[in-house]
Amino acid sequence: MIKAITGTKDIFPPDVSKWHHLENLVRDIFNRFNYLEIRTPVFENTSLFARGIGEETDIVSKEMYTMIDRGGTSITLKPEMTAGVVRAFIEHSLGEKNSLNKLYYISPMFRQERPQAGRLRQFHQFGAEALGSISPFLDAEMIEIAYSILKLLGLKDLTVKINSLGSQQSKEIYKNELRKFLADKKDKLSEESKNRFEKNILRILDSKAEQDQQVLLNAPNLLDFLDESSLKDFEIVKNYLTSLNIPYEIELKLVRGLNYYTNTIFEIISNKVGSQSSLCGGGRYDLLVEELGGKPTPGVGFAAGMERILLACENENSLSVPQRQIDIYIVRLEKELTFKVAGFASALRYNNLTVDYDYLERSVKAQMREANRLNSRFVIFVGGEELNRNEIILKNLSDGSQINLKIDDLSGIISRVK
C-alpha cells in the first residue's frame, strides 16, 4: 500500500470544517486590520532562504526540502513565509507603490524534522508582514491580531511572551558580552549549548537544560544593553498591550531561531498542546529587506501554526462544529425513475438547495436510512400514483409530516424548505 509521506497528514470531511472555521476567522480579522492577502510560490531558489533565514540556522542547515530541478536549479520548498514575501516585495517594488504594505498569508510550509505532537513536515501557517514602518504600534498590532484570533477560537490557556533584542549594534555588543561571560564556563554547558556557543549563542538563553540555566544564573541581561530608542519602542509595545488588556510576560530569555530579528520579538504559548507549545511567534526585522537586496525597509511580522492551534482547540474543547445538514434527499420509489430524479435534483440545486439522492439503486428503506444519516431536513418521494398525477411527496424529517405538491411547483417546495 502506498502511504502518505512521513509527517504529512490527510484532512477529512468532518475535520475540514474546523479548518474552514479557522481560515474564515483569520481572513475576517486581517480584513478588519486592513491587511491584504499575498500568495507566493511554494518553492523558491534555495539561496533566498539561505540568505534570508541564515545559513547556520537549523532550518536552513538541516531541515529544508531542497532539490535540483531538471534545469539544474537548486530549489527549496518554503520552510517559512517571510523570505518569500520580502523577495516578492523587492522584486515587484511594492515599496514604491505604497509606503506601507500590510500583508497576510495562509499557506503550507515544509520542514524535514522528526514528526511529533504539533510538528509535521508539511504544516500550515497563517501570518502577516508589515513592511515600511518602524512604528512599534505595528509590533503591538501583530501581537493584538494573533492574540485576538486565538481568543476568538475560544482558547484560554495562553501566555504572551515578549522581549526585545535591541538594534543590530546592541545585539552584537550583547552577544560579545555573553560570549565573554560563558567563555570559561563552556564545559559546564550541555552538548547542544556548546554547539550553540559557536553557531548561535543567543539560543543558549532559552535552553531547556537545567545545567545551562544554572550556568546562566548571573549572565548579563539583554535588556540592559538596549539603546534609548529600542527601550522607548519596547515601552510603547508594553503600554499598548496593557491598554488593550492583553496580558503578557516579559521573557528575558526569549530569543528566536531566525537570524533576522531585531528589537521586539514575541511568542504566544498554549499550555495545552504538549511540548510543541509555541502557537505563534514573530518580531521585527528592520534589516532583512536590505539584506536581501532591497532598499532599506523596516518590517515586522509573525507566523502562527495552524495544526498547533487546532490541537489546542481540540484539547481545550473550544471549537464546536455544527453537524452538517442537507436540505433534501430525493427518494426514488421505482428504480427506472432515476432520470426523472436526477433532473429534479438539478432544478432544486439551481435554486440554492443542497440536494442528494441515491446512486446505488438501493431500496426505499435504505434510501430513507441514508437520508437520516445525511441529516437531511426533508425527503421528497418521487414515483407511484402521485407521479401519475404529476405530484411528489415532501416529507419533513424532523416531525414526520408530509404533503403532496405538484412536481413543477418548485417555488412551493422551496418556500416550504427554506
Next chain:
RNA sequence: GUGGGUAUAGCUCAGUUGGUUAGAGCACCAGGUUGUGGCCCUGGGUGUCGUGGGUUCAAAUCCCACUACUCACCCCA
C-alpha cells in the same frame, strides 16, 4: 539525527502458561410483507494479527531485524 513506547477488522480494543476455524462493541451491508428514517430485532466478518526471518509438532502470543506510527530530546509555528 538521538532516546522511549506502540503495531490484531473501517474505528476503539480483547485475545490466558504458545494449542482447533482469531473475537467484542461501534461502523458498514441486507432483511423484518406492495411505498417511509431514527429506536428495536434477525442475519452477514469486511483480517497479509505491520513486514521479513528464526525457535517449535504448533506462533497474534517467544527471539532477531526492518518499517511505520507515536511521545520526548533537538528545532520551531
